Amino acid sequence: MTNQLSSVIPPCTWSRPIGLGWDKPYTVRYASNIDDGPWHGMPLGGFGAGCIGRSSRGDFNLWHIDGGEHTFKNIPACQFSVFESDGTSSIAYALSTQAPDDGSLQTWQWYPENTGTYHALYPRSWFVYENVFQAKLTCEQFSPIWENNYQETSYPVAVFLWNAHNPTDQAITLSIMLTWQNMVGWFTNALKSPQVKIRDDGSPVYEYQPRLGESQNNYNELVENNQQIGCVLKRVASDAPIQEGDGSWCIATLKHPQVEVFHHTRWDPDGDGGDVWESFAKNGALPNYTDATPASEDTQLGTAIAVHFTLQPGETLEIPFVLSWDFPVTEFAAGINCYRRYTDFFGRDCNNAWAIATTALQEYQNWRSQIQTWQQPILERQDLPDWLKMALFNELYDLTSGGTLWSAASKLDPIGQFAVLECLDYRWYESLDVRLYGSFALLMLFPELEKSVIRAFARAIPHSDNHQRVIGYYYTIGADTTTAARKIAGATPHDLGAPNEHVWEKTNYTCYQDCNLWKDLGSDFVLQVYRDFLLTGAEDVDFLADCWPAIVQTLNYLKTFDQDGDGIPENSGAPDQTFDDWRLQGVSAYCGGLWLAALQAAIAISDILLTNRREKLRAGVPPVEQTSPIGDAARTVGAENTETNLGEFGDLAVQKSTYETWLKQSRPIYEEKLWNGQYYRLDSESGSDVVMADQLCGQFYARLLSLPDIVSSDRALSALKTVYDACFLKFSNGQFGAANGVRPDGSPENPQATHPLEVWTGINFGLAAFLVQMEMKDEALRLTQAVVQQIYDNGLQFRTPEAITASGTFRASTYLRAMAIWGIYLVWNRA
Structure with missing residues (x-):
């Protein structure tokens, strides 16, 4: 006292x-x-x-x-x-x-x-x-x-x-x-x-x-x-x-x-x-x-x-x-x-x-x-408005109240394992598509916990679980009951499990969609691996080595969805990505862009591991990859992968060459099929003219990780300005934030649609980070402030939802993706 x-x-x-x-x-x-x-x-x-x-x-x-x-x-x-x-x-x-x-x-x-x-x-x-x-x-x-x-x-x-x-x-x-x-x-x-x-x-x-x-x-x-x-x-x-x-x-x-x-x-x-x-x-x-x-x-x-x-x-x-x-x-x-x-x-x-x-x-x-x-340097900054400082810190609430797990230390995990729920309504941990946005806070503030989550995904990718489950999406639309295997070997799991089973060990809990068919998860994993390495000092080569076998597996698995051989995995016409009520068909701007960025990240990782291998051999030290905790389990993916000897990394140079070939083939296809002269089409086969707010998430990640642009800067800027105008300014006069997808005039393609007409808090914060990255800070602040005001003026504080609507409703409270607001701060500091 x-x-x-x-x-x-x-x-x-x-x-x-x-x-x-x-x-x-x-x-x-x-x-x-x-x-x-x-x-x-x-x-x-x-x-x-x-x-x-x-x-x-x-x-x-x-x-x-x-x-x-x-x-x-x-x-x-x-x-x-x-x-x-x-x-x-x-x-x-x-x-x-x-x-x-x-x-x-x-x-x-x-x-x-x-x-x-x-x-x-x-x-x-x-x-x-x-x-x-x-x-x-x-x-x-x-x-x-x-x-x-x-x-x-x-x-x-x-x-x-x-x-x-x-x-x-x-x-x-x-x-x-x-x-x-x-x-x-x-x-x-x-x-x-x-x-x-x-x-x-x-x-x-x-x-x-x-x-x-x-x-x-x-x-x-x-x-x-x-x-x-x-x-x-x-x-x-x-x-x-x-x-x-x-x-x-x-x-x-x-x-x-x-x-x-x-x-x-x-x-x-x-x-x-x-x-x-x-x-x-x-x-x-x-x-x-x-x-x-x-x-x-x-x-x-x-x-x-x-x-x-x-x-x-x-x-x-x-x-x-x-x-x-x-x-x-x-x-x-x-x-x-x-x-x-x-x-x-x-x-x-x-x-x-x-x-x-x-x-x-x-x-x-x-x-x-x-x-x-810890807080004072941010609070003292004159270039950040007070409302943004407030939201930066208060959105961290989810690290405490998001059903958070942090296990005791073990030999394999010397600071324990960590996990946060996707949300209270979707009660499973660390949904990978959601944390592509929402994990920026953990990465910046507790990087060792962040890497422990990614290691858990790397360990899970080789495993399989053939138990057949009802797929909930088909249940909701009244279709014939459809079942699918819980987890296919080589597929990146959607999540790390749920509180009623065995978190970290029994993954892919959600059954709303068959996540083995999703076209973004594998790319999300690769991008988060490289991001976590690069933005924590670019020195933890052991982390890359631990994750490399899983990277090879999941990219090979994802490539099997390239049905026409053009280099880019196609969306199936079912909701098979993070917007899991939104049907995409053919090559999509969202998943295709993430695929291009992930290939570039994999190439960069292979370069680092090749350099490390050469340095280790010159020094007479065994290369770090021989101690990968994934081990022999990574060799059981299937015939397509058996010759790469993933447990010992196989031939890194061959893998790098493969990714370079895929990238060279994919890049022009992405432009040819999707660019319409103003923005990137939703996909190549639906015929939709919707402007998707997050169409260039892959481009954002490429720039964030100092990788080559996946699209030209002028096209990226044109698309981003179109998104800002259609999805934000013309959607309810910019009161609520950016809707996920509307026509260029701001009108809905389908007034009964769910995800396209929702304002997703985390997607908006990710979009704002992209605006900052493209030197549109004023627009980024206006967009972010609109969303922050909706949350903190209308009783949503400390239970930030995934989605809000123009009619004053919300969905999925206490949502992980909203911590993407720290992505704005990260990019602001790098601008």
């Missing part, structure tokens, strides 16, 4: 009056999609540790404690409260404007709306309380997350740093109370083998039933040492191995000569709350009641600590509270468990919430300083 003023809240936060609702927030486009409503705030907790969320009305309501699963519910007993007295009168409020709707805690007084401001700039947020208390009160919230930090960033902890200042001419007595409900055992699926079904939109889903309210044998105990005091919330241990849901919570604070700390370890959250509120509202105290008796069936337990102090006129005091949790196991399918990354530092016995809390109370000032040091 320090007698000092708190740090200044940056001017570029997202802010909103405490408790102020939305007149007309966005709502879901499809009833089957998740729509929690607009009350989302910045999440708290480390990557892969589970997280919680506290909204701008002050309630704790987001519970992503079980990896990959979503629980949204206000738990009123989890709350801060403040008592204030000037010696003649006193007041006390629980600091949420949302009173319980279940009849509980009726003795509590709830904070009035619009009497203060909430600010958020991930990973920090602030509540500034005004016009209620005489004291000036601010609560700053954060978790220890900053770039290139592979330890504290994983911690399951939240710091609440209170700053209390007395601006009056008389003494003020204050008490700040943190109450918490014992929720040990709640966050795990009661259905250990839930049945997978096809939802009405064609997506595979399974039922999740958290064990909310199952508190039998839970208990709370007071813990303290010379410097810290808190309450630990546990469950009576059994002799069985630790399972998902086993663990502990802790609330704690510092001891200090200027304060008195009160406690109450057992009160009833289902009652009227008088057992803690009566004494607290009377004088800011608690009865110091201690009872560690385990709960019986149908009993709920709350605990509380309160810090009581007096401020003289002009005096300021900073008081830290810490919330920590320790649930070391994430369970995928029944019996398939994963330890979380933070257990590398705190152990796996599920009794470390107190150790985590005391660490936080020792280190919180250093942690906050590290966050400020």
Whole structure:
């Protein structure tokens, strides 16, 4: 605790009056999609540790404690409260404007709306309380997350740093109370083998039933040492191995000569709350009641600590509270468990919430300083508008709350494996087509985690899974039931699996489309490999070596879709790429451009590996490729590949020559079939005149990676200006962002279409990055600002969707692709 003023809240936060609702927030486009409503705030907790969320009305309501699963519910007993007295009168409020709707805690007084401001700039947020208390009160919230930090960033902890200042001419007595409900055992699926079904939109889903309210044998105990005091919330241990849901919570604070700390370890959250509120509202105290008796069936337990102090006129005091949790196991399918990354530092016995809390109370000032040091250079930039700085940091929320997994370290993965869901509605990890855009944030801030994801894809490409599955797309259009093998050897998987199976080991979970037929995934993989190498210093040749066998496999596999032998794989007429409701036929601008860029990237990679091989041989050292973890599995792709000896890279020079031949053949075909004198056609066979917003994603990536242009600069600029005019300016007068595809006059080709008439947040941010790359910064900012305003003005903050529409609906909240906004920042710095 320090007698000092708190740090200044940056001017570029997202802010909103405490408790102020939305007149007309966005709502879901499809009833089957998740729509929690607009009350989302910045999440708290480390990557892969589970997280919680506290909204701008002050309630704790987001519970992503079980990896990959979503629980949204206000738990009123989890709350801060403040008592204030000037010696003649006193007041006390629980600091949420949302009173319980279940009849509980009726003795509590709830904070009035619009009497203060909430600010958020991930990973920090602030509540500034005004016009209620005489004291000036601010609560700053954060978790220890900053770039290139592979330890504290994983911690399951939240710091609440209170700053209390007395601006009056008389003494003020204050008490700040943190109450918490014992929720040990709640966050795990009661259905250990839930049945997978096809939802009405064609997506595979399974039922999740958290064990909310199952508190039998839970208990709370007071813990303290010379410097810290808190309450630990546990469950009576059994002799069985630790399972998902086993663990502990802790609330704690510092001891200090200027304060008195009160406690109450057992009160009833289902009652009227008088057992803690009566004494607290009377004088800011608690009865110091201690009872560690385990709960019986149908009993709920709350605990509380309160810090009581007096401020003289002009005096300021900073008081830290810490919330920590320790649930070391994430369970995928029944019996398939994963330890979380933070257990590398705190152990796996599920009794470390107190150790985590005391660490936080020792280190919180250093942690906050590290966050400020990371953010400040961006916040100080004069060439970036405040709204862009705000969105850059706040869109990182998904790295915490996107169902994030971060496993404990292993010999093969020395910092563990990492994964973020595509979104809450499409609940599978690291969709490769989506992360082509959305992984820029991870690449720039946590490059080793980024490379761990790509290595996981490289390991998966050789494998096969012949299990036949229903393809959901055909289900939605009423076609005859169609099935397909889950994973074909050599095909790049769409994703790294889902929370109910075995993430990283069992891939290609989605069955909306047959992703073995997609024409972008293989190219996406190659481009991300080279990007991650190049933009992390261009020195990690081992990374390229690890991925090279998979690159050869997937390019050979993708080339088999070149049915007419012109050098470019054709789209089939089914939705077989990231726009998976949009039929493309023949050579397409999108997939064809990615193919050209990927061939160039593969040629560049082969050059690097050839140089490395020559240098190793001259030095008498075995070449790095002989240690590739993919190994012999890469040799089983099929007859077309068996002569290349992929396990030992085969003849790199031959592979390079093959890609050069394909590239030479493909490039003129792309121009001949697609260029119409103004922009690139959607595809070569449908006859559509639609202007596709992302038609030149391949060109963007080629330039990003300092590869030769796949189209001439003048044609790229002409196409980009056409996109900006048709898809953005002429689509709803530029209010919402760029639609995916409209005619040159801005009108829809098919008014009933889904994907073409949606504004995809991540695609727009990728398009804006392309505009910056082509020296159209003003246009990039105008486009980006339109999308950012739609998100942050209409109740979509901290749940950014994949898509919004001009009618005020959204689809697929908490979407990975939106972190593409960091691609704008990357290109801006290189422009």
